[in-house]
Amino acid sequence: MTLPLRSATTIVLHLISLILLLIAREAEGLNIAITGTSQGIGLDAAKRLIRDGHTVYHANRSIERSNIAVKESGGGTPMVCDLGDLSSIRKFATDLQQLQPNLDVLCCNAGIAPSTKAEQPKLTKDGFEECIGVNHLGHFLLTNLLVDHLGKNSDNNGVLVVTASSVHDPEGPGGAVGGKGGATLGDLSGFGIRLNDDSDGNLATMPDGVLTYDGKIYKDSKLCNVLFCREAYKKWGEKISIRSLNPGFIPSSGLFRAPREDNWFGATAFTFVAGLVGFAVPIEVGGERLEYIIKSDDSEIPSGSYFSADVGS
Numbered sequence: 001m002t003l004p005l006r007s008a009t010t011i012v013l014h015l016i017s018l019i020l021l022l023i024a025r026e027a028e029g030l031n032i033a034i035t036g037t038s039q040g041i042g043l044d045a046a047k048r049l050i051r052d053g054h055t056v057y058h059a060n061r062s063i064e065r066s067n068i069a070v071k072e073s074g075g076g077t078p079m080v081c082d083l084g085d086l087s088s089i090r091k092f093a094t095d096l097q098q099l100q101p102n103l104d105v106l107c108c109n110a111g112i113a114p115s116t117k118a119e120q121p122k123l124t125k126d127g128f129e130e131c132i133g134v135n136h137l138g139h140f141l142l143t144n145l146l147v148d149h150l151g152k153n154s155d156n157n158g159v160l161v162v163t164a165s166s167v168h169d170p171e172g173p174g175g176a177v178g179g180k181g182g183a184t185l186g187d188l189s190g191f192g193i194r195l196n197d198d199s200d201g202n203l204a205t206m207p208d209g210v211l212t213y214d215g216k217i218y219k220d221s222k223l224c225n226v227l228f229c230r231e232a233y234k235k236w237g238e239k240i241s242i243r244s245l246n247p248g249f250i251p252s253s254g255l256f257r258a259p260r261e262d263n264w265f266g267a268t269a270f271t272f273v274a275g276l277v278g279f280a281v282p283i284e285v286g287g288e289r290l291e292y293i294i295k296s297d298d299s300e301i302p303s304g305s306y307f308s309a310d311v312g313s
Contacts, residue, residue: 029136031103032294033057033096033146035081035139038065038071041163041247044287045109045294046073054295057100059092060110083110083138084124093145096193102153105294106146108139108225111162116215121205127196129213131203135221137192140228150240157303161293162231164244166308168223175219183219184208185227226306233304241303247286247292248309281309 032049036042037058044240046056050073058069059081066078077099081092096103112134114122124133141277143160150158165173170182185191190204205213207220229244236242301307 005178014209017226029055030105030295031055031057031100032105032107033103034099034107034109035059035083035142036074037069039285041250041286041290042107042109043069043072044283045107045290046076048287048291049294050075050293055100057096059207068098074179081132081142083142084126084127086138086141087112089138089142090145093142096146096253097149098214103146103149103158104151104154105159105161106143106150107161107163107290107294108143109161109290110112110139111135111221114215114219118215119213121195121213121217123195127194128192129195129217131217132191132207132224133219136228137222139225141207143228147236147240157242157298158200159243159294160229160236161289161290162225162229162242162244164225164229164246165219165222165308166220166249168248170219180215183202183216183223185223229306237303243293243301243303244306245290245297246306246308247289248281250281250283250286 001033004203011180029052030049032054032194034042034046035045036058037056038060041213046058046069049056056073056076058066058073058076058078060066060069060078061082061084063078070076070078079095080088081166082088112131114131122130124130125139126133128137139162146162149305150160152158168183169175170184175182184207186208188207189209191207193203195203195205201211204211206217207224226244233242289307289309293301
């Protein structure tokens with residue numbers, strides 16, 4: 001059967017239009033590096049971004065975790081960035097710059113939360129307290145290594161996004177729950193101390209200089225995230241956009257695996273009640289919020305903003 005000339009021409013034009021549309025979408029897609037995409041809101045945001053035609057570089061602590069992220073999110077490039085290992089961070093930054101000369105967004109999303117009952121800190125490979133080391137120090141180094149690469153070969157400014165939390169504020173939702181109180185950094189006399197040589201237990205385990213380890217360390221790490229973004233805006237605000245995000249309270253995420261291990265029944269019951277009364281949100285909501293922050297321009301989320309999902313914050 002032979003198609004009429006007009007019909008054949010119409011089909012060809014439609015095909016050309018479709019190809020041009022796909023090329024345009026590919027050209028408009030963002031190149032995004034995200035830490036912590038193997039689970040939680042990082043994985044959910046990666047799914048959404050890949051679905052919409054953006055390129056995602058999965059930065060997780062092992063290639064196995066990144067391969068899981070690729071499979072679960074539907075695409076992207078698996079890479080290794082162990083935030084508890086400074087040499088791994090440096091290698092990731094070098095590899096990423098060689099692999100992607102047009103990095104648009106760096107999303108510092110990964111995080112850990114130790115048990116609030118912990119009496120001794122776990123350490124990073126370099127000897128730092130693990131929660132501060134991963135949640136802040138690792139991301140601090142990573143950002144400094146990549147800041148000059150962000151938006152370098154693009155018409156738009158690069159974007160730095162940091163996943164923070166309302167628990168950084170002792171007066172905010174969750175800010176005084178668990179541990180022995182709210183976040184306190186004090187004079188930072190205990191900040192960045194390598195504890196692997198502390199055989200006598202005479203070194204501070206908390207950023208404010210306190211020797212006794214306290215489960216509120218997660219809150220301290222989130223306060224570090226928020227303050228880092230403020231300083232980053234002062235230092236780099238003219239060349240990149242900087243945004244921090246509180247995605248809401250998401251007790252079902254892997255971040256809260258330690259409390260669930262401490263008291264599975266209590267944590268499960270609390271998660272159920274918190275969701276019932278609207279205090280907690282599912283992972284999908286947090287992922288959607290993270291995606292929004294990543295994709296928004298400065299007219300929607302001005303550079304230097306702390307975007308919080310909590311009412312009144």
